[in-house]
Every structure is written in structure tokens, then in C-alpha cells.
Amino acid sequence: MKLTILGCYAATPRTITNPTAQILEIKNRLFLIDCGEGTQVQLRKNKIKFSKINQIFISHLHGDHFFGLVGLISTFSLLNRNNDLHIYGPKGIKEIIMLQLRLSNSWPNFGLHFHELVSNQSELIFEDEKVLVETIPLKHRIYTNGFLFREKMDERKLNIEAVQEYQIEKCYFQNIKNGKDILLGDGRLIVNSQLTFDPPKPKSYAFCSDTSYNEAIIPLIENVDVLYHESTFLQSEENLASKTMHATAMEAATIAQKAQVQQLILGHYSTRYDSISFFKEEAETIFPNVLLADDGKTFDL
Known part of the structure; x- marks a missing residue:
């Protein structure tokens, strides 16, 4: 299992930072999680094969998490893609994308399948012989899901x-x-x-962004190998985090501690701070195993 961070900063793209997108590789499968503006450029920079992406998971319909999607779909067509593409995201994602494709006369030449999500309860949304994916209902200003990826047990x-x-x-x-x-x-x-x-223990990865502090997710992510949790703010801006329904680094660490996860990765940083090292320092006062996401960074899980 390998995680490649394409973008992990909040709100707007900059010349040195990109909004949320990441590639999770599990048993030779590539899953794209969120698709902020500039995702396809980041895919090229990180030498990730477009043709291997068959499932895309969109957490919510704020622009910094999906504005790159229609461009990526259009590029897939220009590359003469044949494989079907499955998109999992909140209700409304199909209407938004299909309107852009229709008005630009850019219909894809491959199967495009939308799986719209409306449930406020965790549900299984993808499964094959190697991997399963479940939603993690999050607490944000609009309907939002995180995603829990689990390997299935290998044969003996x-x-x-x-x-x-x-x-x-x-x-x-x-x-x-x-x-x-x-x-x-x-x-x-x-x-x-x-x-x-015995076969190797199956690995698990939980993606939780965007969300305010929410202990309701703890039973869903308990004991996962790796948790990616947003940390938009430091605790000094706790009031701003509460107002915008985001989390602080300390709150992310508290969730990791209470869920007894093995490893915490922080991301979705506000660009108001001079250094992302402050997030790690704050989180480590609560939880010891903290890593920092950054654009272009790869984690072998």
C-alpha cells in the first residue's frame, strides 16, 4: 500500500502548493481521492499512469476538492481512454460534470459511471476481490464523506x-x-x-477531510494502520476552525489517539502559517506517531 500526495493545502492553489488530491495504491490498483484544481498536472509530475485510474472518490463539493475533475475527464478522452471510469461522490456531482461536458461538447469516449452518495451512515461503496471501500460520514459545512480503504485477507x-x-x-x-x-x-x-x-495482516487507510472535530468517526476508524486527518488550523485559531467547521492539528491528534490508530498523517493546511512543521509539533503533544503530508510526498504504508 502506497500513498502519493498530489495536493494537501486548503482553499486556493498557489505556485508552490496544490489543493487536495492523492493517489492510494493497493495491490496494483490506483484510487484517486479528491481531485482539486491542477490534479492532472500533479499526476504527470509524479509519473502516475492515467490509464490505471478507474475509481475516483470525491469527498464533497467544495471546489478545492473537485474542480480538477472535469479537466481530468476531458484529458482521458484526448488520450483515447477505453476503460470505464467510476466516480463516487455526493449527490449533485453527476449534474455538475455532465453540464460542463454537454455545454463544451466534450462527451467522453469511454463509460462514465457516477455513484452518488446521500447516506449519513457508513456504507460499502466499492468492493472487488482485493479491496473494499466504505464511507466515513464527516461533519462539515456541506454533505461530506471520508473514505476507509481496507485490503481483503490474502490466501494462506x-x-x-x-x-x-x-x-x-x-x-x-x-x-x-x-x-x-x-x-x-x-x-x-x-x-x-x-x-x-499466515498471510500478511491486511492494511487499512482512512481519509478524513474536510471535517470539524467529530468523535462519531472513532468507531469507524478504530485501529486503522494509517489515518489522514485534516488539520487546517493550529489550536491558536480554534475559534476559526469551529466557525468554518475544520479541525486543528491538536484535534486531529486527539481523534488518532482515541481511535488507537497506528499512524497519523496531517494535511489540508491553511496557508496562513509560515511552516507546516508547527502542525507536527502541536499534534505530537497528544499523539506520538505523526507525519506531515506535502505535495509530491510518497508514503509506503
């Missing part, structure tokens, strides 16, 4: 020495990897744990 790993010792034929290997015991020709039952090793 063969203990080659053990299967050779018991002279088990290859035709039974898949059943063994699926967790089944094996009955030998002499009547002995060999339990699966003698023939396999």
Missing part, C-alpha cells in the same frame, strides 16, 4: 517443505491455500496450520 501461504514432506500433489495446493485440511491416502488428517503460514 504454502509451507513448501511441509507439503513435500507429506508428498501432497500439486492439485491440492489451491485447496490448502484456501484453508482446507488434507486427508492423506493412509487416513491421516493433516490440519491446515501444518501446511501453511
Whole structure:
């Protein structure tokens, strides 16, 4: 699992910072999370293949989280994309994008599928044989969801020495990897744990932006491997955070601590501050394992 930050600053793009967008890579799948203005430029800078993006998740309909979407869709068409594209986002995302495509006569030459979200409860919105994605209802000025990505458990790993010792034929290997015991020709039952090793523990990643401090999300993100939580302000601007329904670095750290996550990544910084290092310093007074997102930064999770 690898996370590439394309943009992680609040509100408007600048020459040195970009609004929210990130690529999460899980088992050779690329998921684009939010698509602020300039996302496709950042994709090129980070040498990410456009053709591998088949799912896009939009948290909410504030411009710094989706203004890059119609441009990216148009570029996909110019690149003669064939794969279907699935977009998951709040109700209204289809109307906004389709209006722009219609008035500019820029209909895509590939399947474009919208999955509009309206529920205020967590729900499963994507699943394949390797990954599942659930929503995390957030608390912001408009309807907003975070997203929880979970790997599915891999099949068990063969203990080659053990299967050779018991002279088990290859035709039974898949059943063994699926967790089944094996009955030998002499009547002995060999339990699966003698023939396999446990697979790696599935990883999980929670994206929570934009949101004010909200303890209701804690049961949904409890014990995740990595939490990305917005930290628009420092605690000195707590009143401004409350007014705009954003979070401070200290509040993000408090959520991480109470949810007992393994790692916290901060992002969505206000550009009023001279250095993002202040966010890490503040968060570490509450929670020890803090990393700072920054444009172009990659995390191997």
C-alpha cells in the first residue's frame, strides 16, 4: 500500500502548493481521492499512469476538492481512454460534470459511471476481490464523506517443505491455500496450520477531510494502520476552525489517539502559517506517531 500526495493545502492553489488530491495504491490498483484544481498536472509530475485510474472518490463539493475533475475527464478522452471510469461522490456531482461536458461538447469516449452518495451512515461503496471501500460520514459545512480503504485477507501461504514432506500433489495446493485440511491416502488428517503460514495482516487507510472535530468517526476508524486527518488550523485559531467547521492539528491528534490508530498523517493546511512543521509539533503533544503530508510526498504504508 502506497500513498502519493498530489495536493494537501486548503482553499486556493498557489505556485508552490496544490489543493487536495492523492493517489492510494493497493495491490496494483490506483484510487484517486479528491481531485482539486491542477490534479492532472500533479499526476504527470509524479509519473502516475492515467490509464490505471478507474475509481475516483470525491469527498464533497467544495471546489478545492473537485474542480480538477472535469479537466481530468476531458484529458482521458484526448488520450483515447477505453476503460470505464467510476466516480463516487455526493449527490449533485453527476449534474455538475455532465453540464460542463454537454455545454463544451466534450462527451467522453469511454463509460462514465457516477455513484452518488446521500447516506449519513457508513456504507460499502466499492468492493472487488482485493479491496473494499466504505464511507466515513464527516461533519462539515456541506454533505461530506471520508473514505476507509481496507485490503481483503490474502490466501494462506504454502509451507513448501511441509507439503513435500507429506508428498501432497500439486492439485491440492489451491485447496490448502484456501484453508482446507488434507486427508492423506493412509487416513491421516493433516490440519491446515501444518501446511501453511499466515498471510500478511491486511492494511487499512482512512481519509478524513474536510471535517470539524467529530468523535462519531472513532468507531469507524478504530485501529486503522494509517489515518489522514485534516488539520487546517493550529489550536491558536480554534475559534476559526469551529466557525468554518475544520479541525486543528491538536484535534486531529486527539481523534488518532482515541481511535488507537497506528499512524497519523496531517494535511489540508491553511496557508496562513509560515511552516507546516508547527502542525507536527502541536499534534505530537497528544499523539506520538505523526507525519506531515506535502505535495509530491510518497508514503509506503
